[in-house]
Amino acid sequence: MTNRLSPARVRFAPSPTGSIHLGSARTALFNYLLARQTGGQFILRIEDTDRKRLVEGAEQEIYEGLHWMGLQWDEGPDIGGPCEPYRQSERKEIYQEYGRKLVEMGAGYYCFCTADRLAKVREEQQRRKESPHYDGTCRLLDPDEAAKRVATGEKHVIRFKMPREGTTTVTDHLRGDIIFENKHLDDYILMKSDGFALYHLAASIDDHLMGITHVIRGSEWLPTFSLHALIHRAFGWQEPTWCHLSVFLKPSGKGKMSKRDAVELRNDGNSFFLKDLESLGYLPNAVVNWVALMGWSFDDHSEFFTLPDLVEKFSIDKLNPAPAAINFTKFDHFNGLHIRSLSADELASRLVPYFERAGIQADRETLVKIAPIIRERMVTLDEAPELAGFFFKAEVTPEPTDLIAKGLTATQSAEAARKSYEVLATLPEITAENAEPPMRALVETLGWSLGQVFGILRVAVTGQKVSPPLFESMAIIGRDKVLARIQTAIDLLEKMV
RNA sequence: GCCCCCAUCGUCUAGUGGCCCAGGACGUGGCCCUCUCAAGGCCAAAACGAGGAUUCGAAUUCCUCUGGGGGCACCA
Numbered sequence: 001m002t003n004r005l006s007p008a009r010v011r012f013a014p015s016p017t018g019s020i021h022l023g024s025a026r027t028a029l030f031n032y033l034l035a036r037q038t039g040g041q042f043i044l045r046i047e048d049t050d051r052k053r054l055v056e057g058a059e060q061e062i063y064e065g066l067h068w069m070g071l072q073w074d075e076g077p078d079i080g081g082p083c084e085p086y087r088q089s090e091r092k093e094i095y096q097e098y099g100r101k102l103v104e105m106g107a108g109y110y111c112f113c114t115a116d117r118l119a120k121v122r123e124e125q126q127r128r129k130e131s132p133h134y135d136g137t138c139r140l141l142d143p144d145e146a147a148k149r150v151a152t153g154e155k156h157v158i159r160f161k162m163p164r165e166g167t168t169t170v171t172d173h174l175r176g177d178i179i180f181e182n183k184h185l186d187d188y189i190l191m192k193s194d195g196f197a198l199y200h201l202a203a204s205i206d207d208h209l210m211g212i213t214h215v216i217r218g219s220e221w222l223p224t225f226s227l228h229a230l231i232h233r234a235f236g237w238q239e240p241t242w243c244h245l246s247v248f249l250k251p252s253g254k255g256k257m258s259k260r261d262a263v264e265l266r267n268d269g270n271s272f273f274l275k276d277l278e279s280l281g282y283l284p285n286a287v288v289n290w291v292a293l294m295g296w297s298f299d300d301h302s303e304f305f306t307l308p309d310l311v312e313k314f315s316i317d318k319l320n321p322a323p324a325a326i327n328f329t330k331f332d333h334f335n336g337l338h339i340r341s342l343s344a345d346e347l348a349s350r351l352v353p354y355f356e357r358a359g360i361q362a363d364r365e366t367l368v369k370i371a372p373i374i375r376e377r378m379v380t381l382d383e384a385p386e387l388a389g390f391f392f393k394a395e396v397t398p399e400p401t402d403l404i405a406k407g408l409t410a411t412q413s414a415e416a417a418r419k420s421y422e423v424l425a426t427l428p429e430i431t432a433e434n435a436e437p438p439m440r441a442l443v444e445t446l447g448w449s450l451g452q453v454f455g456i457l458r459v460a461v462t463g464q465k466v467s468p469p470l471f472e473s474m475a476i477i478g479r480d481k482v483l484a485r486i487q488t489a490i491d492l493l494e495k496m497v
Numbered sequence: 498g499c500c501c502c503c504a505u506c507g508u509c510u511a512g513u514g515g516c517c518c519a520g521g522a523c524g525u526g527g528c529c530c531u532c533u534c535a536a537g538g539c540c541a542a543a544a545c546g547a548g549g550a551u552u553c554g555a556a557u558u559c560c561u562c563u564g565g566g567g568g569c570a571c572c573a
Contacts, residue, residue, distance in 0.1 A: 015573050050572055115571065122570090131499035132569060157571055175502070184500055192571040199573050223501055223568040246503075247567065253508075256566075293509065293522090300511035301521045320510080323566055327508050330523045340536075376536035387534090436532090443532090454532035466534045 007040035008213045012066075012073070013203065015047040016058035019273040020065040021257070022326065023218065023248045026291040030245065031216050032071045033292075033314035043210060044076030046087045047203065049196045065274040069284050070307050083210040088202050095197035098205050098235070099158045099190060103143075107234040108190060110146040110156045111138035133186040134159065158191035160200075160227065160234075170229040172222075173243045174321045180226040188227055200224060204231040212240050214316070219244040219323075243316055246295050246323045253325035270328045281354065281380025283342075286335040294324040304337055332379045339378055344371035351384050355392070358385035362392050369476045373468040388468065391476060396463030396485060400492045403459050405452035414493035416446060416453045417460060421486045430479045432471040439471070460489030 012028040014020060035042035044066070046059055063078065075081025085091055102108035111134075122132040138146070139161065150156055163182045170178050190201035197205070207215060221228070222244050232239045250261045262272045271277060277287055289305050297320070298305070298313050305313065342350065348367035355362035374388050390396050404413045423438050424430060443453045458470050461482055467473060474482045 013573090017573070047573065053572060111571095118571085126498085129498045133499095172502090178501075180501080186569080189571055194571075196571085198571070203573090218567095219502070220567060220573085225501085244502085249566075251508085253565085290509095295509095297510055299521090303509095303522055322503050322510095324510090325508060327523070330509065333523055336536085374535095377534065379535095440532095450532050452532095458533060462533095464533090468534085470532055 005038040006213075008034045008038045009041045009043065009211050010035050010214050010216060011043040011045050011207070011210065011212055013045040013047050013206075013217075014062055015050065015053070016062065017050070017053045017055050018058060019275055020062050021262075021272045021274065022287075022291055023257070025065065025069060025274050025287065026248075026294065027216060027218060027245055028066060028071055029069065029288060029292060029310075030243075030296070030314070030316075030319075031214075032073075033310050034214060034216065034316060035074070036311040037314060040213070041074040042071070043081070043083075043212075044073040044078075044086065045206060045210070046077050046089075047199065048087060048089045049199065049202050051089070051194075051196070061275060068274065068278060069288055088197075088206065091202070091206070092196060094209070095191065095202055095205060096195060099197065099201065102160070102190070102234065103147075103158060105234065106143075106161070108158050108160050109139055109141065109143070109187075110150055111159045111187075111189070112141075112146075112149065112154060112156050113137055114155075131184075136187060139187060155193045157189045157193050159187040160190050160231065162187050162227075162230070168226045168230060170225050171242065172225070172321075173241050173316055174319045175244070178222075178225065185226060188224070190231075200227050201231065204228050207240060208232065208235070208237045214241045214243060216243040216245065216316070219246050219321075241316075243319060244321075245319065246321055248294065249323050249325040251326055251328065256323075257326070265328075268328075270331075272326075279357075279382070281378075281382030282331070282335050283338045283350070283381070286331070286338040289338065290331045290334045294326070295320050295322075304334075304341075306341075336376075336379050339381065340375050342371075342375070344368050344375075347371040347375060350381060354382050354384050355389075358389065360385050360389050360392050366391055366476065370468070373472050373476075377468060387466075390462045390464065390467070391473070393463075395488065396461070398459045398463045398489060398492070400496060402465055403456055403489050403493050404496070405448070405456050408448065408452055410493055410496040412448070413456050414490055414497060416448065416456050417486055417490045417493060419446065420453065420457055421483060421490065424474075424479070424486070425483060427479065430471070430482060431475045432469070435474060436471045456489070457486065460486045 010031040012031045014024055032042045034040070048054060066073065075083065075086060077086040099108070103110060121135050125132050138159070162185045166182050168180045168182055170180070172178055188200060189198055191197050225242065225244070229239055247256045249255060250257050257272055265272055266276065269280065271280060285306055288307050288310065292305060292310055293303065296314065296318055298318070339347065345368060348364060348371045351367055352362065370388050370391055374384060377387060378384060404410050405416070408416070419442055420439065423442050424435060427434055440450070443450055446453065454470050458467050459465060461470070461474060461477065
């Protein structure tokens with residue numbers, strides 16, 4: 001396709017502090033889409049400057065989640081790239097250098113206040129109903145004096161020297177100009193006393209050094225947006241295009257997703273976490289499709305999109321700043337849509353692990369045959385074993401009472417089964433085409449309804465009251481097994497007479 | 498408490514001054530199809546938060562209010 005947009009360099013920058021959830025999955029997706037459609041680069045950067053919050057295995061989980069969604073990055077900690085390293089914990093010296101520079105330029109200053117004192121100040125302010133902020137004690141220190149204290153090894157942080165007066169205007173691509181009163185802004189800490197940069201500094205430096213053209217991130221960054229812009233401006237760097245995505249609200253629409261909500265969701269058979277979605281039976285394309293349409297839309301009627309569709313159609317100009325309540329019912333709908341869009345072959349492959357997990361030996365050949373007849377009967381893939389397990393079992397065990405058709409007696413039901421057996425037994429092979437017409441004729445002469453007779457057979461052959469189409473199912477199961485199962489049913493019915 | 502953002506059917510959304518007594522989708526109800534269950538088709542109910550202002554004309558622009566959300570850490 002033709003594209004007038006210049007190549008975008010974007011980054012997805014999660015911190016490895018927990019499981020990757022749908023909100024960050026969407027952020028990653030939008031970044032990826034912009035990169036791919038403009039022929040730019042999608043960079044994965046791990047923001048692990050907070051050593052205390054690291055979670056073992058979280059980084060690996062990020063890789064797996066992104067891969068599962070089908071989002072491949074062009075540069076990252078695992079594959080390297082021209083702006084290495086891509087793990088912020090390995091970029092400590094870079095941040096320190098820029099931190100020093102900030103102080104030298106007079107845009108930042110050393111602060112020696114202890115965490116204890118800060119906590120007390122905050123407490124005091126809150127008691128007085130003031131908004132918590134740094135009181136500016138060290139801002140007044142003589143810079144040379146402060147530098148000397150730092151040289152002697154005194155514990156310190158670096159703070160940003162926020163302008164005290166006037167306003168700062170920043171531009172968000174979806175919201176336009178946002179004006180902050182500088183007097184409401186705080187002298188944020190940029191560099192911790194352990195020598196690690198805080199997010200604000202580290203991200204700004206990295207975004208600049210890595211040549212990021214578009215920062216697409218969550219709206220939780222809106223309150224500190226001015227700080228980030230100001231850091232860029234202090235260094236004289238060009239600002240990227242900023243896009244702040246709305247948050248996902250819990251299904252009720254009341255508040256954003258919390259840990260508690262996440263647990264509740266899981267109890268309901270849903271999950272907010274990417275890693276759970278595969279085993280719950282969701283297709284990556286469905287996740288991508290669903291999540292893309294929360295906060296973005298193409299036009300007034302298109303809803304079905306695959307990843308390549310989205311690469312072509314996505315646009316940051318159509319991003320919606322309003323928060324969106326997550327809707328799992330619609331997720332199910334999209335999953336069904338994507339399941340039905342799969343070829344028999346693809347669906348069969350997708351189904352293999354679910355049968356395995358259910359302890360059912362499902363051969364590929366049969367799986368390909370049943371795929372077309374169970375395709376429109378599933379909402380999630382994990383339903384397949386329950387729906388189609390009978391294809392793979394040596395015998396089924398119907399509930400005897402289910403064999404008695406509604407409106408018929410056990411005797412009548414047994415007769416229907418016997419007569420059906422006779423008709424089917426005359427066939428050298430059962431196919432949907434050759435079995436259905438004579439069976440319909442039989443039902444006609446019997447004088448009962450299709451639903452009654454076919455219902456008996458359905459339970460007899462599949463062991464279930466609900467199943468894929470009867471004769472297609474019989475064809476796949478095979479004549480001998482079908483007859484054996486009907487015989488078993490007849491025996492069962494006769495015992496109830 | 499302070500700062501920032503947001504505001505169309507229950508939910509996701511289209512809509513950028515007249516094409517809108519507001520369109521699509523999920524869900525809901527009904528009908529059709531039908532061997533069960535689905536899928537599919539058709540139909541229906543369902544929204545511009547309130548008040549001002551601008552304009553010949555406002556869902557669309559501006560203001561106020563209300564409501565919702567986010568943030569206020571040596572977390573990200």
